[in-house]
Amino acid sequence: MRIRDENKEAAIRKKAVEMIVNEGFDGLSMAKLAKAAGVSPATIYIYYKNREDLLHQLFNDSQKAFAEYGLRNFDPEATLEEGLWRQWKNRLEFILEHPIYFKFFEQFRNSHLINHKNVNMTEFRESMMLFVKNAIKRGELAKMEPEIFWSVAYGSFYSLVKFHLQEKKMMNESFKITDAKLKQTLKMVVKALKP
Amino acid sequence: MTEDLTHILIFKTNISTFSDKLRLQKLFLEKGSVDEWNVDSEDVDCVLRVVSSALSAGQIIQLLSQEGFLCEELQ
Numbered sequence: 423m424r425i426r427d428e429n430k431e432a433a434i435r436k437k438a439v440e441m442i443v444n445e446g447f448d449g450l451s452m453a454k455l456a457k458a459a460g461v462s463p464a465t466i467y468i469y470y471k472n473r474e475d476l477l478h479q480l481f482n483d484s485q486k487a488f489a490e491y492g493l494r495n496f497d498p499e500a501t502l503e504e505g506l507w508r509q510w511k512n513r514l515e516f517i518l519e520h521p522i523y524f525k526f527f528e529q530f531r532n533s534h535l536i537n538h539k540n541v542n543m544t545e546f547r548e549s550m551m552l553f554v555k556n557a558i559k560r561g562e563l564a565k566m567e568p569e570i571f572w573s574v575a576y577g578s579f580y581s582l583v584k585f586h587l588q589e590k591k592m593m594n595e596s597f598k599i600t601d602a603k604l605k606q607t608l609k610m611v612v613k614a615l616k617p
Numbered sequence: 618m619t620e621d622l623t624h625i626l627i628f629k630t631n632i633s634t635f636s637d638k639l640r641l642q643k644l645f646l647e648k649g650s651v652d653e654w655n656v657d658s659e660d661v662d663c664v665l666r667v668v669s670s671a672l673s674a675g676q677i678i679q680l681l682s683q684e685g686f687l688c689e690e691l692q
Contacts, residue, residue: 426622452660464627464691467666472657 489546491516498552502562564617631687
């Protein structure tokens with residue numbers, strides 16, 4: 423009887439994500455992955471049908487992890503400021519605890535390799551939509567296109583994250599995110615989103 | 618993933634072309650008892666993955682060999 427080895431599977435996934443982040447999608451092959459993860463090629467094929475199947479599962483996993491963090495202590499009934507703060511903190515926690523998944527995610531987000539329809543993000547999406555609708559109803563948030571909302575509500579946050587991770591540089595070579603800096607930014611964002 | 622891992626068999630083959638795959642499809646359809654299969658054409662070993670609760674690795678190797686395919690268990 424073959425038993426599913428969670429540790430082995432986790433090791434394979436971790437290695438695969440690392441390979442993709444460091445070498446791009448083309449850098450990943452089933453044979454190379456087996457070698458890097460220290461398992462036999464047959465083992466890889468037991469879990470994944472082929473490279474495409476592996477990529478899909480990795481993307482689904484990282485989405486799921488992201489959604490789990492995002493929903494932690496998040497109340498869609500919260501005020502715009504409280505709710506956004508929780509989102510920023512949750513997302514930052516996810517990124518800092520799984521920086522490699524964050525990079526992987528960024529790399530994948532716009533990739534044609536992924537059939538986004540397979541990805542189940544319903545609960546997370548519904549929660550975010552409800553939060554936005556409530557904020558509009560209460561008069562804290564102007565009506566706008568989702569892209570504009572995202573850019574204002576999260577664009578600045580992700581920009582700061584990239585400075586923090588040293589992916590982007592400006593004057594300050596060692597910019598670090600703190601709660602105070604995030605709060606300062608949030609105040610301006612909330613003000614900008616008002617009707 | 619819903620498959621039972623116990624029933625997954627992995628082989629190294631020489632199934633590389635589309636017509637090879639069609640022949641294999643016919644073979645499996647005739648034989649029955651194969652729940653699912655695919656060949657990874659990107660891999661040098663043309664890895665064949667079979668999900669079957671009825672057939673053993675030996676039986677699949679025999680089936681493919683009779684058809685003139687190269688087939689051995691991938692380690």
